Amino acid sequence: xxxxxxxxxxxxxxxxxxxxxxxxxxxxxxxxxxxxxxxxxxxxxxxxxxxxxxxxxxxxxxxxxxxxxxxxxxxxxxxxxxxxxxxxxxxxxxxxx
Amino acid sequence: xxxxxxxxxxxxxxxxxxxxxxxxxxxxxxxxxxxxxxxxxxxxxxxxxxxxxxxxxxxxxxxxxxxxxxxxxxxxxxxxxxxxxxxxxxxxxxxxxxxxxxxxxxxxxxxxxxxxxxxxxxxxxxxxxxxxxxxxxx
Numbered sequence: 001x002x003x004x005x006x007x008x009x010x011x012x013x014x015x016x017x018x019x020x021x022x023x024x025x026x027x028x029x030x031x032x033x034x035x036x037x038x039x040x041x042x043x044x045x046x047x048x049x050x051x052x053x054x055x056x057x058x059x060x061x062x063x064x065x066x067x068x069x070x071x072x073x074x075x076x077x078x079x080x081x082x083x084x085x086x087x088x089x090x091x092x093x094x095x096x097x
Numbered sequence: 098x099x100x101x102x103x104x105x106x107x108x109x110x111x112x113x114x115x116x117x118x119x120x121x122x123x124x125x126x127x128x129x130x131x132x133x134x135x136x137x138x139x140x141x142x143x144x145x146x147x148x149x150x151x152x153x154x155x156x157x158x159x160x161x162x163x164x165x166x167x168x169x170x171x172x173x174x175x176x177x178x179x180x181x182x183x184x185x186x187x188x189x190x191x192x193x194x195x196x197x198x199x200x201x202x203x204x205x206x207x208x209x210x211x212x213x214x215x216x217x218x219x220x221x222x223x224x225x226x227x228x229x230x231x232x233x234x235x
Contacts, residue, residue, distance in 0.1 A: 001185035003178040004220075010174045011118065011227070018170060018231050019114045027108065029101075078101035083108045091105045092116045097098055097153040 005035070012039045015092070024089040029078045030096025034060030041071050044090075048083075050076040098156035106165045106234055115166060115232040117157060120176065120225040122150040122197075127204055127223055130179075131216040138211055139204035141223060146197045157230065170231035175224035183212040186221050 006012075015021075021043040031037045031049030033056040041047055047070060051057055060073045076082050078096060105115050124140040160166050180186040190198055200208075212219070 001180065001182060001188070003180045003185070003189055005178055006176050007179065008177065011176055014172055014174050014227075014229050015116065015118070018116055018172070018229060029105070079104060081104045081108050085107050086110045086113075088108050088113060089110055090114045090116065091109055092118065093101075093105070095119045097101065097117050097119055097156065 027088045102160045113234045117230040122147040129211045131219045138208040142199040166232040177224040180221040
């Protein structure tokens with residue numbers, strides 16, 4: 001039986017209070033199956049979730065309820081980010097450090 | 098870990114923000130929340146992964162000392178999980194958190210006693226202590 005996870009939305013609340021996500025280009029490192037990513041996916045102009053686990057990424061892709069052209073999930077590790085220098089406004093290390 | 102933080106530094110724009118949000122290896126209570134209040138069965142042991150926790154903090158300290166980032170904020174909060182059954186909680190810990198969390202035998206026994214009291218609307222609660230660090234690229 002799966003638990004009820006963070007019903008008060010504490011993680012999202014603290015993230016939103018910590019930085020302005022609206023209209024920003026955001027990278028989430030360690031997105032897993034995208035549970036957290038989906039919670040704030042409507043805010044950034046572009047959002048990329050990366051994780052080394054392919055099975056989790058497949059779940060994340062499948063659970064994109066509505067097509068979100070600005071939301072991407074890719075396989076990568078924090079130690080080698082496949083992006084050009086200066087390409088993100090915000091990087092979120094989600095339990096991945 | 099330091100290498101990952103330097104990679105993040107590379108891909109951020111000037112004055113870009115890095116958010117480090119993660120659970121801490123501090124022991125947290127296993128609680129039974131019911132209509133009349135809540136009761137603790139004792140503390141869960143979160144020591145198994147403490148070396149990773151310390152290493153992550155050291156990595157952040159290292160990149161701050163190298164003047165790659167400035168710490169602009171630090172917050173703590175509880176990330177809560179609820180289960181309806183004790184079996185459900187034990188299975189979840191066994192399948193997902195075995196490397197991070199141990200249920201001490203005394204806590205397990207106390208949890209069984211509390212669970213079998215079957216008070217109305219009982220839910221089992223574990224709140225991971227989370228750290229959220231905000232760092233600005235220099």
